[in-house]
Amino acid sequence: EAEVAQSPRYKITEKSQAVAFWCDPISGHATLYWYRQILGQGPELLVQFQDESVVDDSQLPKDRFSAERLKGVDSTLKIQPAELGDSAMYLCASSTDTYTGELFFGEGSRLTVL
Amino acid sequence: DQQVKQNSPSLSVQEGRISILNCDYTNSMFDYFLWYKKYPAEGPTFLISISSIKDKNEDGRFTVFLNKSAKHLSLHIVPSQPGDSAVYFCAASIGNEKLTFGTGTRLTIIP
Numbered sequence: 001e002a003e004v005a006q007s008p009r010y011k012i013t014e015k016s017q018a019v020a021f022w023c024d025p026i027s028g029h030a031t032l033y034w035y036r037q038i039l040g041q042g043p044e045l046l047v048q049f050q051d052e053s054v055v056d057d058s059q060l061p062k063d064r065f066s067a068e069r070l071k072g073v074d075s076t077l078k079i080q081p082a083e084l085g086d087s088a089m090y091l092c093a094s095s096t097d098t099y100t101g102e103l104f105f106g107e108g109s110r111l112t113v114l
Numbered sequence: 115d116q117q118v119k120q121n122s123p124s125l126s127v128q129e130g131r132i133s134i135l136n137c138d139y140t141n142s143m144f145d146y147f148l149w150y151k152k153y154p155a156e157g158p159t160f161l162i163s164i165s166s167i168k169d170k171n172e173d174g175r176f177t178v179f180l181n182k183s184a185k186h187l188s189l190h191i192v193p194s195q196p197g198d199s200a201v202y203f204c205a206a207s208i209g210n211e212k213l214t215f216g217t218g219t220r221l222t223i224i225p
Contacts, residue, residue: 004157042118042203042215043158056212091157101148101207105157 002026004106006092012112018080021109024073025094031055033103034067034077035091043091049075082113117141118206120216128224133191135219137204140185144206148213149178149189152201161202162189191221199223 005024013019025032030051035043046065048056051072060067064083069075079086089110093103119138127133135149145166150158164171164178164187171178177190191198201220205213 040217042205042217044215045212048212093157101146101163101205101213102160103158103213105159107155107157 002104004092004094004104006090006106006109008109009107010110010112012114013082014114015084016081018078019082019086019111020079021077021090021092021111023075023077023092023106025075025092026104029094029096029104030072031095032069032075033093033095034075035093035105037089037091037108039088046077046090079111082111084113087111087113116217117144118204118214118216120202120204120219122219123217124220124222126222126224127194129196130193133189133194133198133221133223135189135191135202135204135221137187137189137216138185139187139206141206141208141214142185143208144214145209146207147178147180147187148205148207149176150203150205150215152203152218158203194223196223196225 007022032049034046037043046060047067049069067077089108091108093105095103117140148163149161151161152158162173162176162178164180169180180187201218203218204216207213
């Protein structure tokens with residue numbers, strides 16, 4: 001069964017360091033999402049790509065966060081510098097072109113900033 | 115401003131009984147609603163959805179009810195099974211815009 005792959009699963013870093021997360025969506029899925037889930041809260045959209053183009057990055061803290069999907073396939077989310085409040089689960093999801101609301105999520109990357 | 119609210123952080127139900135998870139929303143423009151299920155150390159998985167033109171959608175043991183006038187939706191699981199123990203998130207969207215998730219309800223099925 002096709003899955004969304006994410007790495008690393010866990011990352012511990014000190015504040016002010018740089019962090020990067022990688023996501024490989026399900027093959028053929030044109031839409032890719034990065035969500036952040038803080039403990040006790042629901043997932044919040046950071047950025048949405050349609051192929052290689054950003055569709056929505058209104059909630060992405062652009063002073064420290066960046067995301068790219070250069071060839072319209074896999075994607076990288078970067079945080080520089082990391083802050084204590086960035087500790088969260090970073091979830092990648094993908095979906096087909098036909099919108100049904102059904103997103104396929106990866107297992108997530110848990111970030112702890114010390 | 116939390117536009118999608120799940121006011122019960124946790125719920126315990128006896129195996130075989132009905133589980134009812136509730137969700138309220140404030141934005142009357144939402145026209146598509148979904149439920150996702152999340153096991154520990156895994157990403158959320160889609161469970162069931164409903165369009166605002168319907169008031170009920172059923173898929174096996176899972177039924178979602180939508181009350182637009184009350185801005186309320188609920189997920190019914192009948193009968194509840196131990197494998198249903200998970201965190202359940204409701205989510206809503208306006209057309210094909212981004213999903214707004216609730217804070218989740220942890221369901222525990224007691225054998």
